[in-house]
Amino acid sequence: MNHHLLFHSVHQLSRQIMKQTNIVLQPYGLYSAQWSVLYVIKQKGSMTQKELSDYLSVEAPPMTRTVQRLVKQGYVRQMPGEDKRVKFIEMTELAEKEYPIWEKEIKKMNEKAIEGFPKVHQHELQQLLSNWLYALDSHQRKEEDK
């Protein structure tokens, strides 16, 4: 098994997708990292930054940056919680209004990006990736416990 090739394929695919996402979002002044935050809080509702970075598996510092830019653009609000350390992130009315447009564009791009790659294979791929990520995660947890 050529691991280099496998890892390279994953990496390249990741970059290609992010590139396409950025192209589609550019007219709206958004970038892929911001979109991923907007997408999550749209689905899950208000969350703390910790919950967001855990959910998206991103470290705290990049999350701070992404949120701060969304705040500056008026798409998100940071609401202090009862625990004064935490900040709940919630969508503004402006973002709520624009969201359907963004979503439509992203959906269109997603379908283009996966055109010519059969649905059955998409499911297989998702399954394999999930399994690998799970194995990786378990392994890393074990390492940390040492």
Add this chain to the structure above:
Amino acid sequence: MNHHLLFHSVHQLSRQIMKQTNIVLQPYGLYSAQWSVLYVIKQKGSMTQKELSDYLSVEAPPMTRTVQRLVKQGYVRQMPGEDKRVKFIEMTELAEKEYPIWEKEIKKMNEKAIEGFPKVHQHELQQLLSNWLYALDSHQRKEEDK
């Protein structure tokens, strides 16, 4: 099909792998992007920067940076070609000597990263990723021709 989840899985996997690669290379003062260049010229021999960036699907500017850092570390030389625009990148004796050590560490990490993920699935995954990348590529070529 939830494309968000699929794309997110690919992206996360890519980041995890790069992270592990960087951890392993840190003692040698190398980073993943530099390793990918060293790996390629070790396999393929001397190449121009253009050939390198095409092969690794990376734009020219990041390749310039990566190569320049390798030059500064003394692992690579830029040899002018007959065509005075191009620069052939070749490994130095120092890198040639250190390479087996780096390779051993990377191999060990690769095997750890894929532990608990069966060989059969690795091959399936590689196949699916290649197919998808190919479909994506064909599609993008078509768009450019418009």
Add this chain to the structure above:
DNA sequence: TATAAATAGTTACCTAGGTAAGTAAAGGGA
């Protein structure tokens, strides 16, 4: 042959994400 177009590489500047170190609030134990 003179000039325009294409090509290889670089520079400047942007986002994405990582670590290390710092701040402020919350919790836990002597």
Add this chain to the structure above:
DNA sequence: TCCCTTTACTTACCTAGGTAACTATTTATA
């Protein structure tokens, strides 16, 4: 209760990779 540890977030700085615009060659064309 006081102090120490943990936790949420921030700041500063690093690499990775992208685009736009530039320089210097080479190639193609009028």
